[in-house]
Amino acid sequence: MAERSNSEEVKLLGMWASPFSRRIEIALTLKGVSYEFLEQDITNKSSLLLQLNPVNKMIPVLVHNGKPISESLVILEYIDETWRDNPILPQDPYERTMARFWSKFVDEQIYVTAMKVVGKTGKERDAVVEATRDLLMFLEKELVGKDFLGGKSLGFVDIVATLVAFWLMRTEEIVGVKVVPVEKFPEIHRWVKNLLGNDVIKKCIPPEDEHLKYIRARMEKLNIKSA
Amino acid sequence: MATEDVKLIGSWASVYVMRARIALHLKSISYEFLQETYGSKSELLLKSNPVHKKMPVLIHADKPVCESNIIVHYIDEAWNSSGPSILPSHPYDRAIARFWAAYIDDQWFISVRSILTAQGDEEKKAAIAQVEERTKLLEKAFNDCSQGKPFFNGDHIGYLDIALGSFLGWWRVVELDANHKFLDETKTPSLVKWAERFCDDPAVKPIMPEITKLAEFARKLFPKPQA
Numbered sequence: 001m002a003e004r005s006n007s008e009e010v011k012l013l014g015m016w017a018s019p020f021s022r023r024i025e026i027a028l029t030l031k032g033v034s035y036e037f038l039e040q041d042i043t044n045k046s047s048l049l050l051q052l053n054p055v056n057k058m059i060p061v062l063v064h065n066g067k068p069i070s071e072s073l074v075i076l077e078y079i080d081e082t083w084r085d086n087p088i089l090p091q092d093p094y095e096r097t098m099a100r101f102w103s104k105f106v107d108e109q110i111y112v113t114a115m116k117v118v119g120k121t122g123k124e125r126d127a128v129v130e131a132t133r134d135l136l137m138f139l140e141k142e143l144v145g146k147d148f149l150g151g152k153s154l155g156f157v158d159i160v161a162t163l164v165a166f167w168l169m170r171t172e173e174i175v176g177v178k179v180v181p182v183e184k185f186p187e188i189h190r191w192v193k194n195l196l197g198n199d200v201i202k203k204c205i206p207p208e209d210e211h212l213k214y215i216r217a218r219m220e221k222l223n224i225k226s227a
Numbered sequence: 228m229a230t231e232d233v234k235l236i237g238s239w240a241s242v243y244v245m246r247a248r249i250a251l252h253l254k255s256i257s258y259e260f261l262q263e264t265y266g267s268k269s270e271l272l273l274k275s276n277p278v279h280k281k282m283p284v285l286i287h288a289d290k291p292v293c294e295s296n297i298i299v300h301y302i303d304e305a306w307n308s309s310g311p312s313i314l315p316s317h318p319y320d321r322a323i324a325r326f327w328a329a330y331i332d333d334q335w336f337i338s339v340r341s342i343l344t345a346q347g348d349e350e351k352k353a354a355i356a357q358v359e360e361r362t363k364l365l366e367k368a369f370n371d372c373s374q375g376k377p378f379f380n381g382d383h384i385g386y387l388d389i390a391l392g393s394f395l396g397w398w399r400v401v402e403l404d405a406n407h408k409f410l411d412e413t414k415t416p417s418l419v420k421w422a423e424r425f426c427d428d429p430a431v432k433p434i435m436p437e438i439t440k441l442a443e444f445a446r447k448l449f450p451k452p453q454a
Contacts, residue, residue, distance in 0.1 A: 067319055077322070078322040
């Protein structure tokens with residue numbers, strides 16, 4: 001049965017600077033799936049986005065043969081189940097479970113806590129930085145003896161955790177605090193180097209200069225001081 | 228399969244524990260139910276779930292699985308040759324079920340909970356209005372997913388039925404507290420009938436907590452300020 005027929009239509013409504021959008025691009029590219037990328041202005045949402053994701057009105061939205069799927073972790077599982085080449089989730093049920101667990105942890109714990117660093121100062125900021133580091137320690141421990149969170153090769157959790165490698169860690173210089181210093185997190189730093197050794201990752205993450213410019217501009221707009 | 232060593236750490240009142248129990252019942256898996264005492268966390272819980280320190284935790288052959296929806300996925304995959312399938316079989320249907328399960332936890336439940344924690348009438352009214360709006364979406368989701376069949380999952384209860392249905396006891400407690408019916412024959416006719424069928428299901432009936440017991444427990448968890 002052909003998995004990639006010429007009539008397959010894959011579109012991705014996304015945003016170039018969003019970690020949730022980029023992770024979908026990584027997954028599709030790893031599997032060799034061609035797709036049409038529809039850049040969205042999240043400050044002025046298109047009628048297409050509102051029509052395809054009326055519940056949450058957010059990107060990313062994957063549209064496969066006209067059918068929309070929303071929520072990045074849901075989309076990633078759909079991609080893995082639909083295009084079977086280069087699986088991103090492990091086969092073993094227990095390992096799949098752990099992959100889902102850590103991915104949820106990255107999105108619901110690390111991301112939510114780390115976001116609170118922005119715009120805070122002094123003791124308040126110190127407390128949030130500490131809280132973020134406590135959470136990152138779990139990832140640090142997971143990486144001991146492994147090249148990637150997925151083991152020998154890039155997997156589901158690595159794709160999700162690019163949020164840490166190329167968003168959280170990139171914004172350190174803008175926010176003015178090293179949330180993930182190499183002395184405390186040698187494994188995470190080693191893992192980031194491994195990620196950068198992967199062609200698909202290199203291709204699919206936002207270009208650094210543009211990305212930093214964008215973040216500075218956004219912080220200015222929100223009246224947040226950057227370093 | 229030889230008798231598996233399956234334990235579940237939980238409590239009779241927890242929605243999330245109930246999800247795991249329904250899934251185990253659907254697959255006819257025997258398990259040891261280790262009930263936590265309200266107000267304290269056992270050594271085993273803290274050891275098995277060091278990240279979140281929360282129940283439920285499924286322990287299968289000494290390996291812990293945490294997070295209710297992840298546990299349900301695990302039960303479906305690890306015992307995929309026994310009992311009915313809990314997740315739908317088609318990837319798109321699975322994506323839709325996962326999307327709504329995430330919506331129920333991330334958005335719908337948050338607004339339900341805020342009814343119980345509301346300070347004053349204005350806050351309560353606003354919370355009630357939000358739950359009304361979100362429940363309307365769930366009524367539509369039911370009609371779309373069930374396609375005229377008795378459950379979200381079709382002929383038998385499945386992942387999304389379990390995700391929402393486990394809330395039914397607490398939902399009733401909230402209705403009593405707010406003096407407001409959300410599940411109503413005129414507003415949500417499909418969900419009303421579905422709720423009856425769900426509660427009658429042999430995998431659910433023996434473990435659905437009594438409303439009076441739950442209401443009493445709710446008063447402990449959410450004490451009203453003294454007048």
